[in-house]
Amino acid sequence: MRQTQLKVLFRFLSFAGFLVLWQLVVWFFEPALLPGPMAVLERFIAEFNSGELTLHVSITVLRVLGSFTLALLLGALLGIAMGHIARLDMLLDGLVTIALNIPVLVVIILCFIWFGLNEVAAISAVVINKVPTMTVIFREGARAVDFKLVDVARVFGLSRGRSLFKVYLPQLYPYFLAATRTGLALVWKIVLVVELLGCSDGVGFQLGVFFQYFDITGILAYTCAFVLLILMIEALLIRRWEQSVMRWRE
Amino acid sequence: MINVSIKEKRFAASLQPVISDISFTVNRGEFVAVIGPSGAGKSTLLQLISGLDNDFSGNIELPDVDGRAARISYMFQEPRLMPWLTALENVRLVAGDQRHASGAKQILENVGLGANLDSYPAQLSGGMQRRVALARAFMHEPDILLMDEPFVSLDQPVAEKLRQLLLDLWQDKQPTVLFVSHDLDEAIALADRLLFLSTEPASVILDRTVTIARPRIHDKSALSQFKHQLLETYPELLTGRLSDE
Numbered sequence: 195m196r197q198t199q200l201k202v203l204f205r206f207l208s209f210a211g212f213l214v215l216w217q218l219v220v221w222f223f224e225p226a227l228l229p230g231p232m233a234v235l236e237r238f239i240a241e242f243n244s245g246e247l248t249l250h251v252s253i254t255v256l257r258v259l260g261s262f263t264l265a266l267l268l269g270a271l272l273g274i275a276m277g278h279i280a281r282l283d284m285l286l287d288g289l290v291t292i293a294l295n296i297p298v299l300v301v302i303i304l305c306f307i308w309f310g311l312n313e314v315a316a317i318s319a320v321v322i323n324k325v326p327t328m329t330v331i332f333r334e335g336a337r338a339v340d341f342k343l344v345d346v347a348r349v350f351g352l353s354r355g356r357s358l359f360k361v362y363l364p365q366l367y368p369y370f371l372a373a374t375r376t377g378l379a380l381v382w383k384i385v386l387v388v389e390l391l392g393c394s395d396g397v398g399f400q401l402g403v404f405f406q407y408f409d410i411t412g413i414l415a416y417t418c419a420f421v422l423l424i425l426m427i428e429a430l431l432i433r434r435w436e437q438s439v440m441r442w443r444e
Numbered sequence: 445m446i447n448v449s450i451k452e453k454r455f456a457a458s459l460q461p462v463i464s465d466i467s468f469t470v471n472r473g474e475f476v477a478v479i480g481p482s483g484a485g486k487s488t489l490l491q492l493i494s495g496l497d498n499d500f501s502g503n504i505e506l507p508d509v510d511g512r513a514a515r516i517s518y519m520f521q522e523p524r525l526m527p528w529l530t531a532l533e534n535v536r537l538v539a540g541d542q543r544h545a546s547g548a549k550q551i552l553e554n555v556g557l558g559a560n561l562d563s564y565p566a567q568l569s570g571g572m573q574r575r576v577a578l579a580r581a582f583m584h585e586p587d588i589l590l591m592d593e594p595f596v597s598l599d600q601p602v603a604e605k606l607r608q609l610l611l612d613l614w615q616d617k618q619p620t621v622l623f624v625s626h627d628l629d630e631a632i633a634l635a636d637r638l639l640f641l642s643t644e645p646a647s648v649i650l651d652r653t654v655t656i657a658r659p660r661i662h663d664k665s666a667l668s669q670f671k672h673q674l675l676e677t678y679p680e681l682l683t684g685r686l687s688d689e
Contacts, residue, residue: 342520342522342524343524343526345496345524346518346520346524346526348496349494349495349496349516349517349518350516350517350518350537350538350580350584351515351516352537352538356537360526360529360537361526361537364526364528367528439528441564442527442528442529442530442564442565442566443527443566
């Protein structure tokens with residue numbers, strides 16, 4: 195318990211120290227291209243009150259969650275299949291490796307060219323970028339499944355549902371967690387690029403507008419809002435889920 | 445009545461057979477121990493009878509009970525509990541939805557784990573994990589109980605306690621038991637009948653009824669006398685041979 199309190203304290207100290215340092219730099223050097231933290235906060239409040247911030251952030255969050263969920267499901271299905279079926283793995287392994295190495299930007303540009311500047315293209319771009327890494331994670335998971343435990347389910351004649359949810363899938367939960375952690379962190383970064391290049395709303399689009407006007411305060415205000423939101427999702431949802439799923443390891 | 449007649453079991457066509465020509469029958473409610481040197485295909489035999497492995501030539505008949513297929517419980521060499529389920533959840537896992545899951549607590553109390561219902565397997569000692577596995581096996585209300593050296597690598601006192609527990613549960617529920625072991629003392633103490641296997645490829649070399657009256661688990665002199673007589677007649681029995689030829 196003391197250890198965790200210490201951790202929270204240090205986290206707070208480092209964060210507060212960063213803000214102080216930022217403010218000091220602005221006071222002493224008065225850089226033209228770096229607004230102070232107070233200016234960013236004021237802008238944040240103004241954008242929030244006008245409703246603009248909420249609109250763009252919520253659109254982006256929807257895109258992140260939608261494309262992430264889709265990528266997770268497809269990656270899980272493909273990865274698990276490849277992990278269990280050696281021939282399928284041999285067939286697709288090379289393609290997955292190639293897909294892993296295609297630059298994010300190429301996929302995004304091609305999707306917009308082929309599907310047009312619309313939501314389908316935006317979501318597909320993210321999903322296509324993300325599925326290969328998810329596939330690799332779940333292939334590892336499926337390979338690590340302990341069939342001795344599956345045999346227990348078979349010999350005791352468990353129903354399909356029970357075998358799946360009590361015996362098989364729990365072995366993959368650590369991989370679902372790993373995929374969620376790494377996946378979410380990357381997906382929202384990809385979504386911003388997608389929005390910058392081909393959408394007319396969302397945080398990425400807004401950042402592009404601010405860029406054209408050299409509006410650095412706006413860029414920082416949106417960035418802070420978005421980072422805070424992602425951290426909250428992480429702390430409230432993912433960490434709770436992890437704790438409930440991983441309790442038995444303590 | 446279980447009717448086993450296996451002609452041959454190989455793991456690959458190119459390899460030597462693991463089992464060749466094993467046939468025996470086991471009566472309903474009988475406790476039969478299968479004894480053989482290690483690597484004699486004893487575990488494979490149980491895999492085949494359990495239906496986990498169907499790839500063999502021959503025939504295994506398990507009787508229907510009350511018009512349904514016989515229920516099988518299998519106690520493996522390792523406890524094979526689900527690490528993410530508590531002791532109670534592990535036992536409940538095998539209870540059919542229609543059968544009362546409430547019995548799980550009772551069975552765990554019977555095996556002396558009433559205070560550990562909510563412990564995860566990692567928090568339990570090896571002996572306690574095996575008790576959970578034993579409780580799970582009986583929770584399933586088996587008609588046939590397959591046991592693959594379930595008490596191996598335990599301290600003698602713990603193993604002794606678990607054997608007594610097994611006998612109590614067996615006498616209470618009367619399942620047919622096939623108990624694989626390489627420990628002759630354990631087999632004589634527990635079983636109605638002993639089946640001795642040869643080295644690979646395994647076949648039955650001796651089928652002997654244990655004539656000592658129950659309860660006999662603490663009757664050390666009768667047990668060791670029976671063992672000595674057996675080994676005097678067949679000195680090479682435990683290495684899988686009937687005589688020195």
